[in-house]
Amino acid sequence: MENIKELLDENKRVNILREYQILDSPPEEAYDDIAQLAAEICQTKLAAITLIDEKRQWIKSQVGSELKLNNIPLSSSFCVHLLGNKDLVIVPDCAKDARFSENPIVKNGPKIAFYAGVPLVSPDGYMLGSICVLDVQQRELAPYQLNALKVLAKQVMKLLELSKINHELLSNRNRIETRYEELERFSYAISHDLRGPVKNISALIGLLNLQLKSGSEEDIKQYMIKIVKESDRMNKLVADLLEFSLYGKKQQVKEWFSVADILDDVKLSMEQKLRENNVMITYSETISRIYAVKSDITRLLQNLLENAVKFRKIGTPPKINVMCTEEKEYWKLSVQDNGIGISKEGSEKIFEVFSRLHSNERYQGTGIGLATCKRIAENHDGRIWVESAPNEGSTFYVLLKKNL
Ligand code: ADP
Numbered sequence: 116m117e118n119i120k121e122l123l124d125e126n127k128r129v130n131i132l133r134e135y136q137i138l139d140s141p142p143e144e145a146y147d148d149i150a151q152l153a154a155e156i157c158q159t160k161l162a163a164i165t166l167i168d169e170k171r172q173w174i175k176s177q178v179g180s181e182l183k184l185n186n187i188p189l190s191s192s193f194c195v196h197l198l199g200n201k202d203l204v205i206v207p208d209c210a211k212d213a214r215f216s217e218n219p220i221v222k223n224g225p226k227i228a229f230y231a232g233v234p235l236v237s238p239d240g241y242m243l244g245s246i247c248v249l250d251v252q253q254r255e256l257a258p259y260q261l262n263a264l265k266v267l268a269k270q271v272m273k274l275l276e277l278s279k280i281n282h283e284l285l286s287n288r289n290r291i292e293t294r295y296e297e298l299e300r301f302s303y304a305i306s307h308d309l310r311g312p313v314k315n316i317s318a319l320i321g322l323l324n325l326q327l328k329s330g331s332e333e334d335i336k337q338y339m340i341k342i343v344k345e346s347d348r349m350n351k352l353v354a355d356l357l358e359f360s361l362y363g364k365k366q367q368v369k370e371w372f373s374v375a376d377i378l379d380d381v382k383l384s385m386e387q388k389l390r391e392n393n394v395m396i397t398y399s400e401t402i403s404r405i406y407a408v409k410s411d412i413t414r415l416l417q418n419l420l421e422n423a424v425k426f427r428k429i430g431t432p433p434k435i436n437v438m439c440t441e442e443k444e445y446w447k448l449s450v451q452d453n454g455i456g457i458s459k460e461g462s463e464k465i466f467e468v469f470s471r472l473h474s475n476e477r478y479q480g481t482g483i484g485l486a487t488c489k490r491i492a493e494n495h496d497g498r499i500w501v502e503s504a505p506n507e508g509s510t511f512y513v514l515l516k517k518n519l
Contacts, residue, residue, distance in 0.1 A: 128241040129169045133444075135243070135279050138166060138173055145274055146176040149246070149267050154178040156263045157231065157256055159248040164271055165194045166235075166244035175244075181225050182249070191218060193227075194245040197234040201242070203261060205231040208253045229254040231261070233268040235275070246271055297468075304469040305356070308482075312349040316342055348475070355483040359468065362490050367408040369518075374405060374439040374448070377413045381420055393432040394424055400439040405446045407515050411491045416450070418484040419511050423452035425478055428506070444517055445497060451510040457503040466499065488513070 132138070146164050154162035161179035165172050172192035174185040189195045196214050197204055209215040209228055220227045232247035246268045256264070323338040378398055382389065389396070405412070420435060427433040436451045457465065461472045468486040471478075485499075488511075492499040496516035503509035 125169070128243070131237050131239065131241050132166060132168060132243045135275050136282050137175060137275060137278070138168060140175070142176060146271065147178075149270055149274075150176040150178045153246055153248055153264060153267050156267075157248040157260045159229070159250040159254070161227075161249040162247065163249075164235075164244065164246050165192075167192065167195055167198065167242075172244075179249075181251075182220060182227070191220070193218070193230050193249070194232050194247055197232055197245050198242050200234060201236060201240075203231065203233045203265060205256065205261070207255055225251055228252055231256055231264060233264050235268055235272050237272070238276070243275070301360075301468055304467075308469045309349070309352060309356075312345045312352070315345045316349070319345065348479075352481050352483075355481045359483050359487050359490070362487060363494055367411065367494070369406055369408055371404050371406050372409045372412075373403055374400060374412070374437075375403065377409065378416060378437055381413060381417045384417070385420060385424070388421075388424060392424055392427065394435065395432065396420070396435045396437065398437045398439075402439060402441040402446065405439065405515065406517065407446070407495055408491075411494065412448075412515075415488050415491045415513065416448070418488050419450040422484065423450060423454060423509075425480070426452070426454040426509075428453065428455055442514070445514040446517060448513040448515070449510055451508065453508040456505045456507045457501060457509055458505050462501045462503055465501070 150162045150164050161182060163177040163184050164175040166175060172187050172194055177184060206212045206215055207229060209221045209230055215221050227249050229250040232245040234242045235244045236242055319338055319342045326334050326338060375398060423435045424433050434453045438449045440447045464470045466485050466489040469482040471482040489499050492513050496518060497514035499513045501509055501511050
């Protein structure tokens with residue numbers, strides 16, 4: 116039990132570290148200046164600002180090139196010993212300290228003798244890395260030097276916090292810009308696409324009027340049927356549009372759930388359609404549970420499955436394979452079909468609202484389903500795309516970020 120708690124805690128620590136988007140970032144003067152100050156104040160040959168992820172020590176800044184401290188495994192890291200330690204660690208003679216004596220940089224070249232490190236602690240109390248000074252000679256630090264090292268650690272944390280805020284501002288700005296472009300496309304699409312049925316209804320009523328004077332009962336009936344059909348289409352368009360535009364307005368709660376379970380629910384809701392069309396659905400997974408907005412993922416799978424059935428090849432029973440797998444930072448869902456496929460140009464357009472590649476006579480729809488799927492993926496800090504070719508079937512992929 117204790118091990119599981121530690122593991123979850125370590126996962127949380129690494130997730131918090133990743134939020135700073137600092138790992139593998141290019142060198143920055145502000146951090147270099149702080150490392151330089153640490154070396155000068157403590158009068159050591161080496162100083163570094165380190166960050167510790169799940170498997171390596173990564174260096175943001177280093178003074179002194181005698182030693183390669185970057186990207187070393189945790190087993191050879193000095194700073195990893197600060198994990199779980201909220202205070203300074205000072206080792207005047209590394210050869211005599213059981214934690215460090217067997218370390219290659221102590222035992223072999225360049226024979227590091229002295230180490231002092233202060234942890235970089237996030238506001239929620241997680242140790243992310245350190246600012247440290249090292250030397251090949253045994254040393255001691257005066258209280259003012261120790262204090263300075265602690266102050267510098269605080270400054271590094273402030274820099275990290277500031278750059279995190281900057282990243283957030285930048286990504287919010289990008290999000291607003293994308294939303295604005297979407298809104299422009301959306302307004303155009305509304306005025307263009309909603310007018311279609313309205314124009315048709317108006318023309319049909321004109322024709323009906325003529326028929327009322329001289330036409331047969333059968334002709335009048337046919338016009339009435341067409342008017343009802345166009346009104347139904349208009350109704351569906353407005354309902355889908357409303358759902359699309361209201362999406363994300365309600366507070367959405369993420370939870371752990373089984374993808375196989377929601378797939379069963381979706382299959383149940385489509386039971387008749389699946390039976391009528393002889394559809395075969397297979398499912399495979401390498402991870403069984405994901406953490407996401409359950410109603411969103413149900414909607415997403417429903418849209419993708421309905422399309423996989425709708426855009427089937429004539430004379431070929433639909434075969435659909437759903438997969439749930441895991442990548443480092445994402446859960447990945449995929450829905451593969453053996454349907455009519457999509458051209459390369461089409462694949463880029465279909466996620467925009469009202470974008471349809473076929474006439475309504477051939478395949479009925481509103482062109483809102485995939486735009487909703489895109490919103491759902493983006494709402495999970497992920498994305499959706501399709502790999503397909505005409506007549507070769509399609510595979511839709513969805514990445515959902517593992518934001519725990
Ligand atoms: P709708 O299904 O209401 O037309 P969508 O937004 O769900 O709207 O899909 C947009 C368009 O993308 C569809 O009209 C169709 O041209 C294309 N499409 C979607 N899914 C598939 C698929 N599985 N196979 C082939 N084409 C597809």
